Amino acid sequence: MAERYRLEILDHREVAPGHWEMLLPRVGGLRDAEPGQFVSVLCRTGESWDPLLRRPFSIYRAEEDAFSFLYRVAGRGTRQLSRARAGETLDLVGPLGRGFWYRDLVPGSRVALVGGGVGVPPLFFLSQRLLEAGAVPEIYAGFASARQAVALDRWQRLGLAPQVATDDGTLGYRGVVTELLERRLAGEGLQRIYACGPRPMLREVARLAGAWGIPCQVAMEExxxxxxxxxxxxxxxxxxxxxxxxxxxxxxxxxxxxxxxxxxxxxx
Ligand SMILES: Cc1cc2nc3c(=O)[nH]c(=O)nc-3n(C[C@H](O)[C@H](O)[C@H](O)COP(=O)(O)OP(=O)(O)OC[C@H]3O[C@@H](n4cnc5c(N)ncnc54)[C@H](O)[C@@H]3O)c2cc1C
Missing domain, CATH: 2.10.240.10 (Dihydroorotate dehydrogenase, electron transfer subunit)
Known part of the structure; x- marks a missing residue:
């Protein structure tokens, strides 16, 4: 159940230019969080009321006693958030929303995870859970350029080999990540597709999944x-x-x- 927490920031570091990961204690209902769920964060500091509204961020990593979210500095709120330091207190509400459904997969199920930019973080959490469930995740990650690539080292530590596409060709395939998915769909054995990223990417993933008759779940950002x-x-x-x-x-x-x-x- 979602609750409001004031948590001590355990770690907060820039993992790629303009991209930060914040590590927090995993307490209370946050222990039950599922991949695809998000937390709603107060980005203001001190006595300030600006920005008034909380900002949503997907859960990125779930470890035994800690969890994190990974965000790109996009505007006022995230710029302020990036100034927070370990040891300070963060006010958040979560876990919120309805996450990916995966518990029906039988061990050995082969699934594709397709992420674009900061749509990648919730797919990392999902891959953690899929591996625990005995499924076989294949990772397809797209970024504008190598400088924006995140989570790849984490996936490699899990023994997974993400396939990467960048718009400018500075890492992996030059082009969009849905082209990598399209090539994969010509092969066999994919039972489900999970995707998170910009709306045009999700739309194309859903179109491809429909054309190949493969069930597909998309995490929308509005x-x-x-x-x-x-x-x-x-x-x-x-x-x-x-x-x-x-x-x-x-x-x-x-x-x-x-x-x-x-x-x-x-x-x-
Ligand atoms: C369910 C959910 C999960 C999300 N998870 C993540 C995540 O894991 N990592 C991450 O970096 N971002 C994530 N986002 C997007 C993130 O919430 C926004 O980037 C953030 O709210 C921007 O706040 P800001 O004050 O810095 O920017 P603002 O000053 O409010 O806006 C700056 C720019 O960011 C864009 N923007 C703001 N909010 C959104 C939004 N909801 N969707 C698309 N574009 C937006 C606008 O185009 C605007 O020009 C998520 C959004 C949703 C709805």
């Missing part, structure tokens, strides 16, 4: 103000049996993970 299902700022249209044309669902509550085949991608 602007959200409350993160608690109240403000309705993060709604997207998703089909269900009762509403074939789609109905509005809250990314923070019913998501952020949805069946990629059900998301209405072409909404305004």
């Amino acid at each position: 602007w959200m103000a409350c993160g608690a299902g109240v403000c309705l700022s993060c709604v997207i249209k998703v089909e269900d049996d009762a509403s074939p044309g789609g109905r509005w669902m809250r990314v923070c509550r019913e998501g952020p993970v949805f069946d990629g085949a059900k998301v209405v991608w072409n909404r305004a």
Whole structure:
């Protein structure tokens, strides 16, 4: 269950230019967090009220007594957050949302994890859980350039060999990560695809998965103000049996993970 915590920052370091990982104690309900769930963080410091709203970040790593999130400095909130130091206190609410579903996979199931940019962090947590469940994750990670590449060393320590694409060709394949996925789909044995990243990437992953008849789960990122299902700022249209044309669902509550085949991608 989601609760508010004030936690001592155990570690906070820049893992790539403009990308920070913050390590926090894994206490209370945070122990039950599932991959794809997120925490909602107060990014202001001291007496300041700015920024007023919390910012959402996916859980990146889950260790025995600690967990982390990994973020890119995007604007005011994350810039302030990057100034926090180990030993200071962080105010967060979590775990929030509905994560990836994977417990139905039988040992030996081969699955693809497709991440773009800071969509990669929740897939690392997912890969930890998939390995525990005996599944075989294949990692496909896309970044703008080698300087923005994150999590690759962590995956290698788990014994996984991520396939990497960069827009500028400075690391791995030159091009977009969905091209790597498309090549893989020509092979056999993939039972499921999990994806997180920019909306155009998710849309293409869902299209490819549909074309090859492979179930696909996507973790959506939308602007959200409350993160608690109240403000309705993060709604997207998703089909269900009762509403074939789609109905509005809250990314923070019913998501952020949805069946990629059900998301209405072409909404305004
Ligand atoms: C469920 C969820 C999980 C997320 N997990 C991560 C994560 O693990 N790591 C990470 O780096 N980021 C993650 N994000 C995005 C992160 O929340 C935003 O980058 C952050 O809120 C920006 O705050 P800011 O005050 O620094 O930027 P602002 O000043 O508020 O905005 C700066 C720029 O960032 C972009 N932006 C802000 N919020 C979002 C958003 N929700 N989606 C897309 N673009 C946005 C806007 O284009 C804007 O121009 C996640 C978002 C969601 C909804």
